[in-house]
Amino acid sequence: MRILVLTKPVPDPAAGTERLGPDYRLDRAAAPGVVNGNDEYALEAALQLVEAHGGEVEILSMAPANGTDTMRKALAMGAARGILVTDPALAGADLPTTIRVLAAAASAEPFDLLLAGLDTSDGQGGVVAAGVAAILGLPLLSTAGAIEPDPAAGRVRVRRLSAKGYDVVEAPMPAVISCTQALGAPRYPSLKGIMAARTREIAQRAIADLDGVDVPSGGAWASRVIEAEKPPARAAGRVVKTPPDEAAREIADFLADRRLI
Amino acid sequence: MAAVILAVAEVADGALTRLSTEVATLARELAAQAGGTALGLVVDAAPDAGAAQLAPYLPRVVAVTSPACAGETWAPHAAAEVRRLVDEGVTHVLVGATTDGRDLAGALVGLLGWGVLANASGVTWSPDGPVVEASILGGKAITKSVLTGDAGIVTVRLNAATATAAASPGAVEIRDVAAEPATPAATVLERVAEAGAEASLEEARVVVVGGRGVGSREGFAIVEELAAALGGVLGATRASVDAGWVPYARQIGQTGKVVKPALYLGLGVSGAMQHRVGMQSAEAIVVVNRDPDAPIAEVADLFVIGDLFEVGPALLAELRARRGS
Numbered sequence: 001m002r003i004l005v006l007t008k009p010v011p012d013p014a015a016g017t018e019r020l021g022p023d024y025r026l027d028r029a030a031a032p033g034v035v036n037g038n039d040e041y042a043l044e045a046a047l048q049l050v051e052a053h054g055g056e057v058e059i060l061s062m063a064p065a066n067g068t069d070t071m072r073k074a075l076a077m078g079a080a081r082g083i084l085v086t087d088p089a090l091a092g093a094d095l096p097t098t099i100r101v102l103a104a105a106a107s108a109e110p111f112d113l114l115l116a117g118l119d120t121s122d123g124q125g126g127v128v129a130a131g132v133a134a135i136l137g138l139p140l141l142s143t144a145g146a147i148e149p150d151p152a153a154g155r156v157r158v159r160r161l162s163a164k165g166y167d168v169v170e171a172p173m174p175a176v177i178s179c180t181q182a183l184g185a186p187r188y189p190s191l192k193g194i195m196a197a198r199t200r201e202i203a204q205r206a207i208a209d210l211d212g213v214d215v216p217s218g219g220a221w222a223s224r225v226i227e228a229e230k231p232p233a234r235a236a237g238r239v240v241k242t243p244p245d246e247a248a249r250e251i252a253d254f255l256a257d258r259r260l261i
Numbered sequence: 262m263a264a265v266i267l268a269v270a271e272v273a274d275g276a277l278t279r280l281s282t283e284v285a286t287l288a289r290e291l292a293a294q295a296g297g298t299a300l301g302l303v304v305d306a307a308p309d310a311g312a313a314q315l316a317p318y319l320p321r322v323v324a325v326t327s328p329a330c331a332g333e334t335w336a337p338h339a340a341a342e343v344r345r346l347v348d349e350g351v352t353h354v355l356v357g358a359t360t361d362g363r364d365l366a367g368a369l370v371g372l373l374g375w376g377v378l379a380n381a382s383g384v385t386w387s388p389d390g391p392v393v394e395a396s397i398l399g400g401k402a403i404t405k406s407v408l409t410g411d412a413g414i415v416t417v418r419l420n421a422a423t424a425t426a427a428a429s430p431g432a433v434e435i436r437d438v439a440a441e442p443a444t445p446a447a448t449v450l451e452r453v454a455e456a457g458a459e460a461s462l463e464e465a466r467v468v469v470v471g472g473r474g475v476g477s478r479e480g481f482a483i484v485e486e487l488a489a490a491l492g493g494v495l496g497a498t499r500a501s502v503d504a505g506w507v508p509y510a511r512q513i514g515q516t517g518k519v520v521k522p523a524l525y526l527g528l529g530v531s532g533a534m535q536h537r538v539g540m541q542s543a544e545a546i547v548v549v550n551r552d553p554d555a556p557i558a559e560v561a562d563l564f565v566i567g568d569l570f571e572v573g574p575a576l577l578a579e580l581r582a583r584r585g586s
Contacts, residue, residue, distance in 0.1 A: 011398070013515060016534055018398040037516060096374050103371070119363075121515060122398055125379035126358070127416070130336065130367020139445040140336070140368070143360050145509065157450070160334075161510065162360065163273070165455035169334060171447040181499075181516040182509045220409065222376025227405040231396070234560050237546070239553070241566040248575035251547055252583060254563050258545055260467065260524045261491065261580060 001055035001151055003046040004109055005079065006102060006116035006128070008036040009063045009070035013121045024225035025092045026122060033070040038117025040077075040186040042179035045147055046115050047078045047187070053151055056080045058109060062090065062101055068202050075197035076189030082202035083109070087215075089207055094221035095123075099131035104210040107136060113156060114176045118143055129178035139171035145182035149173065262411055264297030264390070267346055268319060269339060269356040269365065272303060272311035279464055280357040281311075282424035284417050285318035287384055288355050289427060294386035301431075302346065304339045304439075306331040312433045317426040327439035332449055336364035337442035343369060345440055353391065355384075358416040366416045368444055377414040378406050381421050391415055399515055399538035419463050420521050455508060462511065467493030468522045468543070470513060472536075473500035474529020474550060474569060481506055483573040484528055490580045496520065498536045514539035528569040532557025549573065 011018040011031035021027040035043070046057045059074050061067050062085040071082045085105050090097070106114055114133075119126035133140035145166055146159035156175050160167045161182060189197070207215050216222075240250050255261040268288035270281035285301050292299035300321040303311045312324035323346065327338045343354055343365070354369060356362040358380050370377050378393035382403075385392050389407045393415055396403055462468065469488035471481050481495075488495045497507035499514055513520055515535040525543035530536065532548075532555055540546070541560045548561040549572045558564045565572055 013399050013535060016401075018401055020398075020402055020404070024404070095377050095379075096370050099367075099371055100374070118516075123379070124397060124399075125377065125416075126363040127367030127370055127377060127379065130364045131371035134340070134368040134371030134444045137444065139447045140334070140364060141447050142334075142364050158447075160360075162452070163461060163510075165453045165510070167449050168451040168453070169447045169449050171445065175447075180509075181512075185503070222374075222410055222413065223378055223406055223408050225404045225406045226392070228402050231400060231403050231541075234541070234546075234562070237558070237560075237562040237564055239558065239564045239566065241553070244567060244571040244575040245579075247549075247565045247567050247572045248579040251549075251563065251565060251572075251576050252579045254545075254547060255491075255524065256583070258524070260545065261583065 001050055001053050001112045001149065002110055003049060003055065003057045003113045003115060004106055004111040005039065005043045005046050005057060005059050006114070007039040007043060007059045007061050007071065007074045008120050009033045009061060009067045010036045010120055010122045018122065020225070020228045024228050028064065035070055035074050036117050036120045038119060038179060038181070041181050041183045042115040042117050043074055043077055043079065044186040045179055045183040049147065049149060053149060058083065060102065060105055061085070062098060071202055072197045073189065075200045076193040077187055078193060081200060083205060084202050085205045085210070087206045089215050092219055092221065094223050095125055095127060095131070096222050097215055099128055099135065100213050101207070101210065102128065103132045103135035104213045105205060106132060108211070112173045113149065114174065116178055118178045118180050129176055133176035136176070139175045141169050141171055141175055142178040144177050144179050147177060147183070262352065264292065264295040264353055265351045266292045266297060266299045266353045266355065267343065267351045268299065268301045269343060269354060270301055270303045270311060270315050271357060271359060271361055272305045272308065275307060275310050277311045277314040278357070279424070280359065280419050281315065282318055283419065283422045284355050284357055285315055286424045287417060287422040289319055290422065291384060291386045291391060302342060304330060304335070304342050309435070316430045316433050318424065320427065320431040322431055322433045323436060324433055325436045325439050329439065329442070329446065333446035334449060335361050336368055337444045337446040338439060339365050340368040340372060340443035341440035344372065344443055347373065352412045354414045355417055358418050362416055366414050369414050372443055375413050376408045376410060377416070378408065379416045381415050381417045383421050384415060399534065400541060418519070455510060462494050462496055462513070462518050462520055465494035465520070465522055467491045467524045468496045468520050469493045469526045470496040470498065470530055471501055471507070471528050472498040472530030475501060475506065478506040483570065486577055487526065487573060490577055491524070491526065493524070498530055527557060528573060530557055531555045532560065
């Protein structure tokens with residue numbers, strides 16, 4: 001099986017320093033880059049699938065040129081090869097353009113499954129996998145908590161998490177799958193993996209290398225941020241350190257004051 | 262060009278979801294501000310009941326009977342009907358930021374090439390079209406965004422609007438011939454309901470959450486009892502889910518659900534950033550934790566330093582005593 005995984009370099013949410021710049025675009029210098037969390041679950045699932053069924057995992061990113069640093073981390077987990085679409089004209093790209101670019105880059109690669117994180121920790125839009133599937137004319141199996149391909153039958157079955165539990169959904173391959181944490185924790189790269197990643201190929205593509213992608217000139221994107229602010233800080237709370245019975249009364253009083261009981 | 266704003270509704274077990282009534286209200290209010298028109302769409306194998314429940318909120322509701330939705334994923338069928346309505350003049354599409362709603366929004370972005378503003382926590386209308394307020398970067402920034410063209414898609418979070426019926430109910434137009442799916446639909450072989458997943462975490466007024474400090478699956482008994490006593494719903498942190506004490510569907514945070522309840526009660530929750538982004542906009546936050554330095558103290562309105570296995574049962578007894586009195 002050939003599996004293509006979309007991996008987005010994002011500012012590390014754990015650093016707690018992510019922010020927008022004065023142009024309301026992501027300030028990539030404000031926090032170290034990491035592979036988007038949900039994309040790591042996708043990558044882990046992909047690696048386990050090729051371990052079970054044979055094949056190869058390839059990663060695809062759209063990012064500034066230094067996105068290769070973050071992609072090396074994904075290669076160190078075990079992906080065989082990377083493709084980085086990078087082009088100054090894509091700085092601050094909107095979702096329709098991002099989706100068109102990723103679809104065009106993916107269509108140049110043969111794959112049985114295209115995996116992506118359900119959403120990203122920076123933009124949190126959660127629409128990229130569905131958009132890419134629509135452009136490629138492929139079925140989308142979203143919000144996956146388990147992935148079971150049947151390569152002989154050319155079909156894939158996914159446990160799609162729902163509000164009430166899950167749906168078992170099935171489609172012919174190739175198919176697009178959006179991935180969640182329920183797939184299982186990503187592996188830590190081994191030292192051997194880190195060494196191997198250094199020499200693995202990351203092919204760079206510019207817009208001109210992609211078939212049939214028009215990018216609006218001068219960054220005339222379909223949407224733009226007009227205002228950004230920090231969320232209002234919460235007023236300082238009350239701290240209570242009393243015996244349990246007293247603490248319980250304090251909580252009950254607090255709830256009663258707010259008509260919560 | 263006058264705006265024509267479409268609210269795409271979702272139906273669960275034959276009934277309209279609460280979020281759909283909010284999305285519909287928002288569409289109607291925006292149309293009024295824009296001097297345009299609003300309409301609703303229900304796509305389902307049996308859309309009649311959902312359409313009738315949507316009609317109070319919008320002047321016009323299109324209900325499409327799509328038998329395939331019973332055994333296939335919904336978004337490809339809904340996308341086909343939205344595209345039909347776009348051909349009939351729809352300029353803006355509003356849909357809930359749910360699993361199905363995001364699948365639909367993504368498909369529409371791909372098919373129509375329209376801009377999309379995601380996860381609206383509020384929407385107003387300006388001369389430039391919808392102005393969408395949303396939280397990004399895990400709650401570290403609140404942005405206002407606009408579309409630069411005169412068409413687009415907005416995904417809407419719960420509580421972005423208060424559902425209110427219009428002065429007079431709208432007309433329902435039933436369409437019995439569904440369009441071919443806009444993208445290949447997947448087959449739904451089975452729909453499985455998991456125990457404890459019935460109550461909606463996102464819609465709950467009270468959420469009672471157990472963190473790593475609960476320590477075991479058995480330890481969650483007190484968390485569940487308190488949730489029941491407060492008429493609330495059980496939630497969990499990623500640590501509790503990873504430990505296998507609680508199913509993933511209960512997880513609050515970056516890779517789980519985002520909740521905005523009237524009360525968040527956390528027991529043994531330390532408050533990692535990834536958890537806080539899912540709960541920090543709760544109206545009231547009460548936390549019991551042994552560690553006075555737990556980061557959740559930064560957002561707690563009432564922070565009780567204590568052992569949850571002592572304070573929890575005492576609180577349960579106190580709640581029962583007050584109810585009895």
